[in-house]
Amino acid sequence: DKGNFRHFMLKEIFEQPSVVADTLEGRIVDNQVYIETLGDNAAKVFEQTEALQIIACGTSYNAALVAKYWVEHYLNIPCLVEIASEYRYRKTATIPNSLFITISQSGETADTLAALSKAKGEGYLASLTVCNSPASSMVRESDFTLLTRAGTEIGVASTKAFTAQLVSLLLLTISIGKAKGLDKETEHNIVKALEHLPSEIQKALDQAGDIDKLSEAFAEKHHTLFLGRGQQYPIAMEAALKLKEVSYIHAEAYAAGELKHGPLALIDKDMPTVVVAPNDNLLEKLKSNIEEVRSRGGSLFVFADKSAKIQGSDGITVFPVDSSYNVTAPIVYTIPLQLLSYYVAVIKGTDVDQPRNLAKSVTVE
Numbered sequence: 001d002k003g004n005f006r007h008f009m010l011k012e013i014f015e016q017p018s019v020v021a022d023t024l025e026g027r028i029v030d031n032q033v034y035i036e037t038l039g040d041n042a043a044k045v046f047e048q049t050e051a052l053q054i055i056a057c058g059t060s061y062n063a064a065l066v067a068k069y070w071v072e073h074y075l076n077i078p079c080l081v082e083i084a085s086e087y088r089y090r091k092t093a094t095i096p097n098s099l100f101i102t103i104s105q106s107g108e109t110a111d112t113l114a115a116l117s118k119a120k121g122e123g124y125l126a127s128l129t130v131c132n133s134p135a136s137s138m139v140r141e142s143d144f145t146l147l148t149r150a151g152t153e154i155g156v157a158s159t160k161a162f163t164a165q166l167v168s169l170l171l172l173t174i175s176i177g178k179a180k181g182l183d184k185e186t187e188h189n190i191v192k193a194l195e196h197l198p199s200e201i202q203k204a205l206d207q208a209g210d211i212d213k214l215s216e217a218f219a220e221k222h223h224t225l226f227l228g229r230g231q232q233y234p235i236a237m238e239a240a241l242k243l244k245e246v247s248y249i250h251a252e253a254y255a256a257g258e259l260k261h262g263p264l265a266l267i268d269k270d271m272p273t274v275v276v277a278p279n280d281n282l283l284e285k286l287k288s289n290i291e292e293v294r295s296r297g298g299s300l301f302v303f304a305d306k307s308a309k310i311q312g313s314d315g316i317t318v319f320p321v322d323s324s325y326n327v328t329a330p331i332v333y334t335i336p337l338q339l340l341s342y343y344v345a346v347i348k349g350t351d352v353d354q355p356r357n358l359a360k361s362v363t364v365e
């Protein structure tokens with residue numbers, strides 16, 4: 001039932017504050033992360049874990065890429081991320097004492113399942129799935145399960161399942177960290193950020209009307225470039241995937257530092273560039289990337305932290321995003337970008353919930 005919403009995609013975008021609260025429910029006790037269902041056996045495995053190998057497809061792969069930034073930053077252990085269809089068909093080398101992780105909304109994606117079954121003969125400590133479907137093959141076939149609890153997602157374009165995956169992956173990062181001696185203060189800081197997340201997402205949703213207006217600038221375009229740096233680079237990738245899926249506009253994401261290495265040649269007045277620019281240590285670098293695009297006549301749409309002091313001017317439209325915690329900023333910035341794809345698709349009149357040529361669950365290769 002779509003309720004008062006025109007499409008499931010919009011309904012599911014708006015469900016995110018409560019989805020995130022559900023994902024966290026019962027998993028934070030006295031400012032500490034405790035995932036009961038993983039139990040003592042998982043803690044023993046985590047203690048021995050010296051590297052992670054994450055496998056997924058599509059949006060779930062983009063969630064894995066964000067997790068890589070968190071894991072390597074907070075846990076100081078290598079986190080390898082690979083697309084399932086690549087991993088399954090090549091000769092891979094396993095880092096000793098590594099944990100194999102799959103991420104999947106459906107738990108039925110053929111390539112991810114095949115990668116999991118390949119991994120069983122590759123000497124991993126154990127397998128763990130971050131999954132939204134409790135009764136799925138992925139859950140059955142994995143040693144450990146962390147359920148994302150996003151509820152049923154009907155729109156083919158994944159939205160609430162993605163944010164629930166990110167929240168789950170952050171909880172998992174802390175859980176592994178605890179078994180490996182992560183300090184209490186870091187844990188408390190991340191927990192605080194997670195607890196504020198539902199209200200930060202709500203604030204982003206309250207700006208939907210402004211995003212709707214902004215989307216008009218994209219509807220007539222044939223291409224869009226998305227730029228991000230650091231943990232926001234995968235968010236730029238996810239935004240590009242979403243725009244492609246639902247609006248059929250060609251979109252590409254680049255790490256902003258790659259601009260000069262090729263994509264800058266594409267910039268002209270018909271190629272809008274979307275920049276994900278939170279106020280972090282990479283902001284100054286991003287500002288020069290913005291200037292590189294502007295000086296070549298490109299129009300920019302910058303999603304920036306209110307405190308980042310990026311001025312709107314000729315060719316630069318700044319969209320303010322309120323996110324107070326660096327660690328969860330990728331999740332907050334996801335919201336306006338999902339809304340952008342949605343509203344562009346609505347103007348274009350596509351079948352938003354059932355984009356052409358796509359299936360919700362890719363159970364065949």
Ligand code: M6R
Binds near residue numbers: 106107108
């Ligand atoms: O069910 P899964 O998470 O394994 O699905 C993976 C992809 O097929 C999925 O994320 C796909 O890319 C979505 N349509 C993206 O919106």
